[in-house]
Each structure stands twice: as structure tokens, then as C-alpha cells.
């Protein structure tokens with residue numbers, strides 16, 4: 001017999017795929033890491049498991065405990081899987097702009113969903129402030145993906161280690177957007193330690209303040225954009241500027257057009273931030289002058305965007 005003791009064992013070890021159709025003409029190959037193939041459909045399964053493992057090891061989670069997180073949805077789905085498999089309760093706090101699909105998915109997974117207005121970080125109604133207040137008031141465990149160092153660490157230990165193994169240690173550039181910053185900071189740190197010539201590039205939506213911050217240390221103006229899960233008006237603690245070499249700014253139109261190409265030309269069934277990452281990766285690859293291939297991540301699956309205007313447009 002060959003079986004896993006729990007679905008949690010199938011988190012990670014995702015395929016690395018070459019973009020042969022979209023990236024065929026470029027001076028260096030572009031590889032995408034298929035994080036949408038994790039059991040919960042996103043890269044966030046990795047950090048959900050890592051944060052709970054870490055808290056259990058530190059003895060701060062008791063049987064039947066309640067986890068609370070401020071999440072755009074994907075971390076919530078990952079935490080819901082882990083909570084189900086380990087016997088915890090889960091409360092997810094998310095801002096109004098996040099898709100109805102994500103809310104329904106979380107509630108169906110047994111999580112309690114609290115929706116907050118789209119409020120800036122300084123407001124008490126901001127989703128992160130609401131989650132923190134609920135943790136304090138009820139004695140719940142705040143998984144705290146924006147600050148918890150277990151987030152960055154798991155990307156060093158697993159995502160980056162897998163990329164190094166899958167490319168046999170040849171990476172010219174790594175590109176990723178930042179929500180919490182865990183992916184780019186963790187992968188970036190490990191790749192830089194292993195490969196001194198590697199370039200780590202932030203893919204940032206136009207309207208996010210992070211691209212300016214990477215380049216100058218000063219936050220850019222705070223605008224709006226529709227791509228979910230990446231970009232911010234303030235730099236999160238888990239985003240480590242010192243490992244990032246440059247930033248690429250990508251519009252919503254570019255992101256969604258690239259997502260459509262990934263789905264329809266490569267059969268990669270991914271969400272909007274994958275389009276942002278790949279649009280930036282293609283720009284970096286087109287400039288060439290790199291020590292090896294360009295690698296990026298496909299953070300989540302298309303299934304959570306079906307009700308979004310940009311995906312509905314494809315069918316019209």
C-alpha cells in the first residue's frame with residue numbers, strides 16, 4: 001500500500017514547468033512553480049502548516065484552540081485544511097474587496113468569516129486590526145502571517161530548496177509579488193545565499209506602494225488595483241527589502257491578460273497574481289544578461305475568481 005497519513009503531507013513539492021509557448025522566444029527560459037497545485041489550491045498551504053507546526057512546537061496551541069487570521073482568502077483555506085486535520089477552530093477576517101468565491105469557500109470549510117470594510121491600516125476597521133482585537137479579546141491564537149517569522153522560514157526551507165533542486169542550482173532571477181512578503185523574502189534569502197549572481201525582483205501591481213519602497217526606501221502613493229493578494233500601502237514586517245534587487249510595475253490589464261494566456265495557451269489554471277508574476281518574469285527574461293533561467297511562482301488557482309468581472313469577460 002502507498003498512502004499518506006494526512007492530506008497535509010501533500011503540501012509542497014510542486015512541479016516546476018517551462019513556459020514553452022508564452023516564453024518560447026526569450027533569451028533565457030522561464031520556469032513557473034505550480035503552487036496552485038497544493039491541496040488547498042495555493043502557496044499559502046505551506047505557511048498555514050508551518051505556522052501551526054511552529055506554534056504546536058512552542059506549546060502555545062492547546063487541543064480545541066481557535067485560530068484567527070487576517071486573510072485575503074488563500075491563507076484561510078490553508079489554515080482551514082490544517083485546522084480540520086488537527087482539530088482546531090478557525091476565524092478568518094477579510095476585507096470586502098475579496099471575492100465572494102473566497103468567502104463561500106472559507107465558510108464551507110467550516111471557518112467563521114468576518115468581513116470588514118476596505119479600510120486603511122491606520123483604521124480600527126482594517127482587517128488586520130480587527131483580527132488582532134478579536135485574538136486579544138477572546139484569547140485566540142493569532143497566526144499573524146504578516147509578522148510571523150515561520151512564514152519566511154518555510155519558504156527558505158521548502159520553496160527555495162525545491163527550486164534549487166529542480167533547477168540543479170541554476171537560477172538567473174526569481175520574481176514574485178508580495179502580500180505578506182513571505183515568498184519573496186524566504187526564497188530570495190535562500191537563493192542569494194546559494195547563488196551570489198541571482199537577481200530577486202518584486203512584481204508589484206500599479207497602485208501598490210511597494211515598488212517605490214523597494215527602489216528608494218520611501219513608500220509610493222497609495223492607489224487602487226484589482227489583482228488580489230499582492231501589493232500594499234505599507235511594507236509588512238515579513239517583506240525583507242535587503243534581499244530584493246529591483247521591482248517591476250504591472251497593470252491590472254497586463255496581469256489579467258497574462259492569466260488568460262497561462263490558462264488558454266499553457267493549461268495552467270491559475271489566478272490573477274500569477275499573471276502579474278509571469279508578466280514581470282517575461283520582462284526580466286527579455287532583458288537577458290542573467291546567469292540562468294528566470295523562475296517565478298503561480299500562487300493560486302483560477303477556481304476562486306469565477307465571479308470576477310475579468311474572468312467572466314473571457315467567456316463573453
Ligand code: PMP
Nearest residue numbers: 178179180181182183229273299
Ligand atoms: N498571490 C496571492 C493570490 C496571494 O493570496 C498571496 C498572499 N497574500 C500572494 C500572491 C503573495 O504571497 P506572500 O504573502 O508570500 O507575499
